[in-house]
Amino acid sequence: MSIFNPELKEFRESNFEANKFSQDTEKRLLKALEDKKERYADIAQCPNKSCGVPVKVEMQGDHVRVSCPTCGWETVLRRDVKTHEMKLNEEPFNQIENGEKKYELRLNDEKRKQLRLGDHIVFSKLPELNEKLEAEVISLEKYQSFHEMYKALQADFSEYSEDEFVKEMYKYYSPEDEQRFGVLAISIKLVG
Numbered sequence: 679m680s681i682f683n684p685e686l687k688e689f690r691e692s693n694f695e696a697n698k699f700s701q702d703t704e705k706r707l708l709k710a711l712e713d714k715k716e717r718y719a720d721i722a723q724c725p726n727k728s729c730g731v732p733v734k735v736e737m738q739g740d741h742v743r744v745s746c747p748t749c750g751w752e753t754v755l756r757r758d759v760k761t762h763e764m765k766l767n768e769e770p771f772n773q774i775e776n777g778e779k780k781y782e783l784r785l786n787d788e789k790r791k792q793l794r795l796g797d798h799i800v801f802s803k804l805p806e807l808n809e810k811l812e813a814e815v816i817s818l819e820k821y822q823s824f825h826e827m828y829k830a831l832q833a834d835f836s837e838y839s840e841d842e843f844v845k846e847m848y849k850y851y852s853p854e855d856e857q858r859f860g861v862l863a864i865s866i867k868l869v870g
């Protein structure tokens with residue numbers, strides 16, 4: 679399916695709407711964070727319309743993590759959200775768009791070291807860079823090597839053996855750069 683398929687576009691738009699956390703709740707959560715509260719007293723509900731159960735709210739230093747124990751919906755809120763730009767090949771771009779790809783794997787280079795939880799990433803599809811997707815950074819996991827990354831996240835990459843996974847990564851990144859920078863698994867969630 680392409681992004682230009684009107685049915686898909688409609689589905690995605692209504693889906694995004696259903697999954698949006700209300701701005702009012704967001705404001706109250708950020709205020710609680712600013713006041714250095716360790717707990718958020720009021721009950722916030724999962725914005726997923728078919729779910730709606732109370733969510734878990736964790737104040738974690740400079741951000742708030744909100745997660746739904748039932749449907750797995752999750753968001754990270756912070757005051758100074760930055761937007762970063764990254765380029766992607768067609769296949770991974772489409773996988774993110776379809777919700778098949780949960781992690782973006784990169785070297786932990788200077789550009790990636792700027793990423794913080796709750797920031798947004800705009801992915802542009804190579805080579806034309808006309809199609810774009812915006813995602814939120816849900817978690818950042820750093821590893822010394824792709825081998826170490828595979829061992830930690832094996833459940834999410836079970837379609838590959840460890841050797842296949844590392845070989846796949848070496849199509850894009852050299853072992854020298856891997857050693858120099860270390861590697862980063864960026865867990866992402868599409869945002870509307």
Ligand SMILES: [Zn+2]
Nearest residue numbers: 724729746749
């Ligand atoms: Zn839920």
